[in-house]
Amino acid sequence: MKNRLREMREERGLSQRELAERVGVTRQTINSVERGRYDPSLELGFELAGFFGCYAEDIFLYDGDEG
Numbered sequence: 001m002k003n004r005l006r007e008m009r010e011e012r013g014l015s016q017r018e019l020a021e022r023v024g025v026t027r028q029t030i031n032s033v034e035r036g037r038y039d040p041s042l043e044l045g046f047e048l049a050g051f052f053g054c055y056a057e058d059i060f061l062y063d064g065d066e067g
Contacts, residue, residue, distance in 0.1 A: 002061040006034040008052055023047045 009019050009030075016030040025044060032038035040048070040060075049056040 001039050002036065002063050003033065004059050004061070005030070005048065008059060009034075012052075019051075023051055 009016070014022075016034070017027045020027045020030045023044065024047070029038065029040075029044075033040050033044075045056040045060060048059055052059065
C-alpha cells in the first residue's frame with residue numbers, strides 16, 4: 001500500500017517525532033509507515049486521517065498491482 005504520509009507531514013512542517021506524539025505512536029512507527037515497511041492498523045489510519053482532517057483514503061492509496 002502506498003501512502004502520502006510523508007508529503008502531508010512535511011506540508012505541515014512536522015517532524016516524524018512530532019506527528020508520532022500527536023497520534024500516540026513511536027517515531028519508528030511513523031518512519032516505517034512512510035517507507036512502506038509497515039501497513040498501519042485501521043485504528044492508526046483513522047487517527048492519522050482525523051489529525052490531518054481528511055479521509056484515510058486521502059493518505060493511503062491501494063496499489064492493486066502489489067502482491
